[in-house]
Amino acid sequence: MKKLKLYFSIFFIGLSFLSFGQKCNFLLEGKLVDSQSLEPIPFAALLIVGSGQGIMTEPDGTFHFHDRCPGKQSIIISHIAYYPDTINFIINADTNITIKLESKAEWLKGVDVVEDYHAHDQRYIGGSIEQKSVSIQSNKNLGDMLESIEGVDVLKTGTGTSKPIIHGMYGNRVTTVNRGITQSGQQWGNDHGPEIDAFGAQKISVIKGAGVLAYDGNSLGNIIIIKSADIATDSNLHGEVNTIFQSNGLGLTLNASLEKTSKWAAWRLTASLKKIGDNYTPDYYLTNTGKTELNFSGQLNKTIKNKWFNELYFSVFNTNIGILRGSHIGNISDLEEAIGREEPFFTEDHFSYEINPPRQNVQHYLAKYEAKYFTKPYSFFSLKYAWQVDNRLEYDVRRGDRSDIPALSLNLITNSIDASYVHHFHTGFTLTNGYQYNSLDNTNDPETGVLPLIPDYYSWSNSLYSILEKDKDRWGFDIGIRYNYRIFNVATISRTVPREVVRYNNDYSNFAFSGSLKYVWSPGWTAKFNANMAQRSPDINELYSNGLHQGVAAIEEGNPDLDSETSFKALLSIDGERIKNLHFQFVVYIQKVDNYIFLEANNEYRLTIRGAYPVYVYNQTNALLYGNDFSIDYLISDRFDVEFRYAIVRGRDLNVNDYLINIPPDRLKLNFNYHFKENKKWGKAQIGIKSQYTFKQIRVNPEQDYMAPPAAYFLLGLSGDVTRFYSKSNLGLNLRIDNILNTSYRDYLNRWRYFSDDIGINIQLGLRWTF
Amino acid sequence: MLIDTLNNDTVILSFHDLDGDGGAPPIITSGVLSANTSYIGLLQLFNETVSPIIDIGAEIGEEAVDHQFFYLLESNPDATVSYTDFDSNGDPLGLQTIFSSASASTGQLTIVLRHEPDKTAPGVSEGDIENAGGETDIQVSFQISIQ
Numbered sequence: 012m013k014k015l016k017l018y019f020s021i022f023f024i025g026l027s028f029l030s031f032g033q034k035c036n037f038l039l040e041g042k043l044v045d046s047q048s049l050e051p052i053p054f055a056a057l058l059i060v061g062s063g064q065g066i067m068t069e070p071d072g073t074f075h076f077h078d079r080c081p082g083k084q085s086i087i088i089s090h091i092a093y094y095p096d097t098i099n100f101i102i103n104a105d106t107n108i109t110i111k112l113e114s115k116a117e118w119l120k121g122v123d124v125v126e127d128y129h130a131h132d133q134r135y136i137g138g139s140i141e142q143k144s145v146s147i148q149s150n151k152n153l154g155d156m157l158e159s160i161e162g163v164d165v166l167k168t169g170t171g172t173s174k175p176i177i178h179g180m181y182g183n184r185v186t187t188v189n190r191g192i193t194q195s196g197q198q199w200g201n202d203h204g205p206e207i208d209a210f211g212a213q214k215i216s217v218i219k220g221a222g223v224l225a226y227d228g229n230s231l232g233n234i235i236i237i238k239s240a241d242i243a244t245d246s247n248l249h250g251e252v253n254t255i256f257q258s259n260g261l262g263l264t265l266n267a268s269l270e271k272t273s274k275w276a277a278w279r280l281t282a283s284l285k286k287i288g289d290n291y292t293p294d295y296y297l298t299n300t301g302k303t304e305l306n307f308s309g310q311l312n313k314t315i316k317n318k319w320f321n322e323l324y325f326s327v328f329n330t331n332i333g334i335l336r337g338s339h340i341g342n343i344s345d346l347e348e349a350i351g352r353e354e355p356f357f358t359e360d361h362f363s364y365e366i367n368p369p370r371q372n373v374q375h376y377l378a379k380y381e382a383k384y385f386t387k388p389y390s391f392f393s394l395k396y397a398w399q400v401d402n403r404l405e406y407d408v409r410r411g412d413r414s415d416i417p418a419l420s421l422n423l424i425t426n427s428i429d430a431s432y433v434h435h436f437h438t439g440f441t442l443t444n445g446y447q448y449n450s451l452d453n454t455n456d457p458e459t460g461v462l463p464l465i466p467d468y469y470s471w472s473n474s475l476y477s478i479l480e481k482d483k484d485r486w487g488f489d490i491g492i493r494y495n496y497r498i499f500n501v502a503t504i505s506r507t508v509p510r511e512v513v514r515y516n517n518d519y520s521n522f523a524f525s526g527s528l529k530y531v532w533s534p535g536w537t538a539k540f541n542a543n544m545a546q547r548s549p550d551i552n553e554l555y556s557n558g559l560h561q562g563v564a565a566i567e568e569g570n571p572d573l574d575s576e577t578s579f580k581a582l583l584s585i586d587g588e589r590i591k592n593l594h595f596q597f598v599v600y601i602q603k604v605d606n607y608i609f610l611e612a613n614n615e616y617r618l619t620i621r622g623a624y625p626v627y628v629y630n631q632t633n634a635l636l637y638g639n640d641f642s643i644d645y646l647i648s649d650r651f652d653v654e655f656r657y658a659i660v661r662g663r664d665l666n667v668n669d670y671l672i673n674i675p676p677d678r679l680k681l682n683f684n685y686h687f688k689e690n691k692k693w694g695k696a697q698i699g700i701k702s703q704y705t706f707k708q709i710r711v712n713p714e715q716d717y718m719a720p721p722a723a724y725f726l727l728g729l730s731g732d733v734t735r736f737y738s739k740s741n742l743g744l745n746l747r748i749d750n751i752l753n754t755s756y757r758d759y760l761n762r763w764r765y766f767s768d769d770i771g772i773n774i775q776l777g778l779r780w781t782f
Numbered sequence: 783m784l785i786d787t788l789n790n791d792t793v794i795l796s797f798h799d800l801d802g803d804g805g806a807p808p809i810i811t812s813g814v815l816s817a818n819t820s821y822i823g824l825l826q827l828f829n830e831t832v833s834p835i836i837d838i839g840a841e842i843g844e845e846a847v848d849h850q851f852f853y854l855l856e857s858n859p860d861a862t863v864s865y866t867d868f869d870s871n872g873d874p875l876g877l878q879t880i881f882s883s884a885s886a887s888t889g890q891l892t893i894v895l896r897h898e899p900d901k902t903a904p905g906v907s908e909g910d911i912e913n914a915g916g917e918t919d920i921q922v923s924f925q926i927s928i929q
Contacts, residue, residue: 341897341918348915356915357898408897408917411841460832462802506804508831559803566803619803622921 035080041108043072043088052112055090060097061649063534063589083649083689088112099689113244134480134487134529135223136539136584136598138162139216142240147732147745147777149210150255150264150285156209157235160217161656162598162640164675167761170260170290170770171302171332171371172204176760177233178219178600179636179660179674183550186228187235190324192379192397193228195425195451199465199552201762205235206328206375206401208306210253210266211281213240219582219600219640224476224493224525227427227447231545231578231604232525239324242270242277242312247739251781259773260301261362262287276313282306288364289333292768293753298359299333301366320383328375333366338766339408342622343564346765350718355767368406368414369561376400389435393445399425407561419464420456425449440481447474453551462504464558465551472497487529495521497548501555515555519548519575535588542581549573553608553629560627563717563762566617567610570629577605595643600636607634609664609671632666636674650687656680661710672715676708676723676759687733694734695743701728708759721764724756740782747775784813784821784881793821795891795924800831812925815861817886823863823879825851825893827920839877842895849919850901851876852894852911859889859926865909873901874909883928895920 043052051072058065059076068074081103089095093112100108138160148156154165154173164176174181182201187194189207196206209215216236223234243249250269256262263286270279285304290297308326315321337355340346349356379397386392405419431445451470455463473496480489499517504510525543532538555569580602587595611630616623638660645653657679662671680703687696708720732745753772757764784793793815799808815821827838842849846869853863853876861883865874899916901907906914 339917342921344921345918356900410838410845410897410919506801507806508800508804617803617805618799618808620797620799620808620920620922621918624803 035078037079037081037102038105039076039079039084039102039108040106041074041110043068043074043110043112045093046111046113049111052090052093055088055093055112058087058089060085060087061646086110099694134482134489134527134539134541135218136541136582137216137218139214142213143743143779145209145212145215146251146253146266146779147255147743147747149253149266149283150257150262150287150775153205153207153209153215153235153237157215157217161596161642161658162219162638163217164658164660164678164760166201166673167758167763168202168204169297169335169338169761169763169767170287170300171334172202174198174201174204175217175235176673176675177217177235178602178638179662179671180231180233180602181673183229183553184231184547185233185235186223186226186230187237188226188228189237189377190239190326190379191381191395192377192399193226193427193449195399195423195427195449196375196401197373197403197421197423197465199550199556202334202371203373203403206330206373207237208283208304208308208326208328209237210283210306211240211268211279211308212237214238219598224478224491224523225431225443225445227429227449227472227474229495229497229547229550231547231576231602232523232543232580239310242272242279242310244272244277246272249782251779253777253779255775255777257287257773257775259770260287260290261364262302276311278312279308279310281308286364289359289362290770291362293755293771294768295354295358296360296362297335297767297770298355298357298363299336299365299367299370301333301364302330303366304328304330318385320385322381323379324381325378326376328373328377330371330373331366332371332373334369334371335763335767336367336369336408338763339369339561340564343624344622346564346717350765352766368408370406372404372406372417374400374402387435389433389441391433393429393431393433395427395429397425397427397429399423399427401425413460416458416460417456418459418461420459421463421465422454422456424452424454438481439483440479443476443478443480445474445476447476448472449474462506462510462558464556464560466501466503466555466557468499468501468551468555470497470499470551482529485531488527490526491524493523493525495519495523495546495548497521499551499554501551503555503557506557515571517549517554517571519546521546521548521575535590537586537588539584539586540582543579545578545580546575547578548575549608549629556629559624564624566624566626568626568628573608573629573631574606576607576631579603592646593643594646596640597642598640600638602636604634604636606631607664609634632664634671635663635665636671637661650685652684652686654680654682654684656682670710670712670715672711673760674708674710676720677706679704679706692736694736696733697731699730701730702726703728705758718765720759721757724754724758726754726756727751740780743777743779743781745777745779747777749773749775783824783826784815785824786816786819786821789816789819791816791819795926797922797924798830802831808922810922810924812927815881815883815926815928817860817883817928819883821881821883822866823853823881825877825879843875843877846875847871847873848898850874850896850899850906850914850916851879851920852896852909852914853879853881854892854894854911855889856892856923857889858887859891859928860884860887861889861926861928863909869901871901873907876909886929888925888927890923891926892921892923894918 053070055068085099152173154175157163166174218234248271253266255264265284268281283306288301290300311323313321336357381395384392401423403421404417407418428448433443449472476493478491501515523545527541529539560567582600584598610627615626641657643655659677662674682701684699703726707723729748734743793813796811829836867875867878896916897919899914903913
């Protein structure tokens with residue numbers, strides 16, 4: 012109830028924000044009722060989009076909006092116990108309507124609320140993309156989808172894999188939580204994308220750097236959360252069929268989902284298929300850059316006596332990714348030669364779907380059981396058990412028949428248990444206490460005949476956390492602590508002959524503290540402040556990797572003596588909702604990381620039979636990162652808006668007073684959107700122009716990289732979207748054209764910048780049927 | 783291995799690195815060649831880290847089309863190298879060569895094995911690595927002295 016009160020005040024104050032002069036004197040009134048019982052719903056918040064007019068329903072469920080202008084009305088309805096809804100209609104006289112709202116199951120209504128506390132709550136600073144965007148972009152990698160969120164960049168290896176960068180942090184420093192479970196994959200390599208199919212997610216959120224103590228993993232606070240959509244609660248069969256064609260790579264993506272709530276349980280099945288061939292730049296094909304993906308998932312929800320919520324979920328992710336043939340190099344002189352070339356070696360003059368070595372084949376399996384038992388509304392026990400297997404095979408171009416034998420074959424098995432109790436006090440405080448256990452078992456398959464880059468190891472981790480939070484009126488705050496103890500038990504193979512197994516043990520104690528504060532100081536104006544301290548133990552690659560990193564022709568060596576990183580981060584965000592005709596968000600942040608782990612060139616060249624390789628060793632320094640994300644949307648009219656985004660990140664190595672590498676260059680985005688009128692048959696029609704200017708990364712020293720950062724570039728895109736409403740289904744058609752000017756460019760954060768241009772024009776046509 | 787059949791003289795240049803990418807440096811032996819002599823060059827490659835030892839040279843011979851050795855003479859040794867073995871397309875391979883020394887001099891011989899080079903690119907079949915492409919599987923250098 013306390014949370015409700017917060018809405019009260021926001022929307023009540025909203026009343027003082029009336030619409031501007033026009034001949035607007037119609038009365039719009041009606042009643043809000045429960046869709047099943049037809050009982051009135053009191054104290055629900057109603058907001059008319061585009062007007063700032065917001066009210067609460069009366070105790071009898073009625074509502075009255077005065078002084079409405081004629082034309083389209085769009086009302087957002089929210090109530091804590093009901094699914095939020097938006098309804099659209101047109102008025103040209105005084106109007107009386109009845110709105111039915113679908114209830115969340117009585118006891119379960121706390122689930123979302125409490126999950127929101129930890130993840131999607133407005134107290135945290137971040138951004139998200141919604142289900143529809145996930146579907147219509149499902150031909151892309153997860154990382155690429157997130158790029159539309161301010162402050163998120165992507166570290167790419169060509170088109171095949173991409174890793175999100177949040178405020179300059181990526182890889183081991185970002186945790187991904189997929190359907191409630193911390194993703195456990197081979198995230199130690201920069202060319203390893205998260206092994207996740209996001210299709211079917213209701214929302215993907217990015218939390219920028221503070222306060223996510225309830226999630227296991229080893230991040231410095233940056234988290235990506237993929238949340239399953241709720242299964243529709245009525246008794247009809249629902250589903251979605253989604254297909255996307257893309258011109259670049261002649262790719263086809265197919266997704267399908269089916270779901271139903273029957274008497275005994277609710278279930279959902281999804282499947283995704285992707286087949287994409289060689290991409291092309293404006294001037295040549297990128298030979299061997301095809302990709303296939305085949306994924307399945309199933310979900311079963313059963314609620315017993317409205318108190319005991321059970322979920323079983325499994326997913327299978329399977330991908331085969333071609334790696335640009337011309338990026339496969341033997342030694343440092345090959346790399347230097349490749350950098351100087353107009354087009355990559357091995358470039359074929361024709362298109363192909365074939366995927367030959369070098370390639371990656373990755374399978375990820377997840378099975379989870381999750382239970383929540385409510386002791387009273389908003390208070391519950393939660394238990395999650397998850398089993399994950401990540402099987403990564405990397406094939407190189409090898410002599411003889413060995414190209415069919417992987418050069419890297421790793422199998423990582425993860426078991427995790429997460430138990431917590433969320434207690435909601437009458438005073439409005441919510442206290443969450445939790446325990447997490449996690450075990451990793453990584454095994455190399457000796458079939459490779461190659462000394463492993465990452466050793467066999469076991470790792471255990473135990474964590475305890477406690478978070479106290481409260482939202483009251485204009486204020487919201489949380490404060491929390493987390494302790495984590497992690498052990499590594501590693502079996503490396505000596506690099507000297509005769510080969511022998513050398514065992515190591517490492518253990519780390521990590522603390523994290525976090526606090527957030529939110530304050531709504533006037534209608535539409537919200538300030539949020541997060542501060543946290545977090546520690547991250549070094550990961551296996553930083554401790555014990557040993558061998559040749561093919562893509563950059565360097566020998567990389569782990570350092571078993573590394574300590575945990577300690578990070579201090581503070582973020583401040585000022586949000587404006589509908590201030591005049593503006594929405595905006597301004598985020599500034601600063602993060603200091605002591606013992607920041609990085610790969611350092613140790614100025615040694617090691618002579619091997621393939622020539623001399625530079626040797627890099629993991630080392631620690633103190634780093635400082637800071638920057639801002641700025642976004643502003645200007646609503647010129649109800650139909651036409653302009654979005655402006657500007658993000659900058661700066662990174663410094665404080666010990667040597669130099670730049671950090673792989674820091675995103677500055678980016679400016681300017682988008683124009685036009686929304687068409689809706690009617691009963693056609694709706695949500697819009698067209699947009701997207702433009703993006705990426706500056707040259709000038710904050711790198713020549714000696715930090717093999718080649719100077721690529722030049723600045725400008726990309727233009729178009730998008731269009733329309734939905735046809737049928738009585739029980741919707742058919743959506745969407746078109747996206749990326750790089751419409753077919754500009755040749757290279758991106759500083761694409762690891763193939765040494766070898767090839769980025770991809771040219773890509774026309775994507777999607778059809779989405781939901782029922 | 784360079785064999786002077788006329789004088790029954792053999793010069794062996796060798797590169798041993800049993801720990802692979804590991805920290806122990808390879809053992810390189812260089813040789814002294816006689817001036818104005820033609821040697822038959824025989825290149826042998828073994829993977830000695832496994833048992834039984836694998837003859838990599840034989841594997842390369844079987845995949846001659848996809849491989850070519852380049853013999854780069856650097857720092858002015860007065861000598862020439864020419865191919866005497868060819869793949870099924872008639873392009874050079876380089877497991878067998880003729881190494882002809884001229885006047886007394888010193889310099890460096892670098893042997894490079896390229897996997898999947900473009901043997902049809904200009905100069906490649908004459909032993910010029912410039913346009914060969916492909917990726918480097920082997921690159922070793924020997925100091926040579928012609929006396």
